Amino acid sequence: xxxxxxxxxxxxxxxxxxxxxxxxxxxxxxxxxxxxxxxxxxxxxxxxxxxxxxxxxxxxxxxxxxxxxxxxxxxxxxxxxxxxxxxxxxxxxxxxxxxxxxx
Amino acid sequence: xxxxxxxxxxxxxxxxxxxxxxxxxxxxxxxxxxxxxxxxxxxxxxxxxxxxxxxxxxxxxxxxxxxxxxxxxxxxxxxxxxxxxxxxxxxxxxxxxxxxxxxxxxxxxxxxxxxxxxxxxxxxxxxxxxxxxxxxxxxxxxxxxxxxxxxxxxxxxxxxxxxxxxxxxxxxxx
Numbered sequence: 359x360x361x362x363x364x365x366x367x368x369x370x371x372x373x374x375x376x377x378x379x380x381x382x383x384x385x386x387x388x389x390x391x392x393x394x395x396x397x398x399x400x401x402x403x404x405x406x407x408x409x410x411x412x413x414x415x416x417x418x419x420x421x422x423x424x425x426x427x428x429x430x431x432x433x434x435x436x437x438x439x440x441x442x443x444x445x446x447x448x449x450x451x452x453x454x455x456x457x458x459x460x461x
Numbered sequence: 462x463x464x465x466x467x468x469x470x471x472x473x474x475x476x477x478x479x480x481x482x483x484x485x486x487x488x489x490x491x492x493x494x495x496x497x498x499x500x501x502x503x504x505x506x507x508x509x510x511x512x513x514x515x516x517x518x519x520x521x522x523x524x525x526x527x528x529x530x531x532x533x534x535x536x537x538x539x540x541x542x543x544x545x546x547x548x549x550x551x552x553x554x555x556x557x558x559x560x561x562x563x564x565x566x567x568x569x570x571x572x573x574x575x576x577x578x579x580x581x582x583x584x585x586x587x588x589x590x591x592x593x594x595x596x597x598x599x600x601x602x603x604x605x606x607x608x609x610x611x612x613x614x615x616x617x618x619x620x621x622x623x624x625x626x627x628x629x630x631x632x633x634x635x
Contacts, residue, residue, distance in 0.1 A: 375480055394526060402502065405514060421600060427517055435614050446624065
């Protein structure tokens with residue numbers, strides 16, 4: 359197995375884990391945990407293709423990862439702030455209980 | 462063959478930590494296992510030569526995002542895990558039914574990826590000077606856009622998270 363195939367396999371399985379968490383968890387914060395895992399899997403792909411792909415003097419892969427990490431951090435901050443706001447309204451982060459648009 | 466050994470050690474650890482984060486019934490444990498998975502991924506980047514990316518991953522993901530998630534869990538005090546354990550078998554079946562086709566397609570695509578490593582040099586490390594130069598010349602608009610985005614996110618998060626009913630503290634009189 360080449361290193362590239364190994365890293366791509368890890369990234370695929372990591373993405374699958376994240377998707378499973380997003381689909382099955384009911385706590386909104388733990389759904390964000392799954393989202394972070396999926397974003398992380400995408401980053402592993404970028405680095406794997408940079409390191410084990412054809413030579414890339416422009417460093418497109420690492421640069422994309424840097425921006426991706428920055429945007430993932432922004433997404434987590436806004437997501438958690440929204441969850442805190444919802445928690446103040448409903449005293450719960452269980453998505454099964456958030457079934458009305460009205461406050 | 463040599464660089465494959467750290468990968469072979471780190472990869473199962475990353476997957477185990479991720480599985481723990483996905484499957485642990487206690488939310489705080491799940492968040493800490495997520496931090497472990499992200500830290501191990503940073504270690505993976507460090508071992509394959511992307512040092513700077515590994516350090517950024519460690520600082521931003523482990524130092525900021527994972528800690529933020531743990532703090533949110535502490536603030537919201539999620540309920541006990543009995544309810545979670547009760548609905549778990551059904552959730553696992555439906556979740557696997559959705560996830561297995563995705564995993565099959567992804568792994569099929571990976572198994573048909575040609576070996577691209579013929580042209581790659583043996584042990585490239587990330588040339589930090591080139592990276593910095595690219596960030597502040599070709600990618601300068603993107604860096605500025607990220608700066609604007611982060612500022613907007615900071616303001617937005619403060620607006621969302623602050624308690625509208627609570628009065629701001631009055632400044633002390635003269």
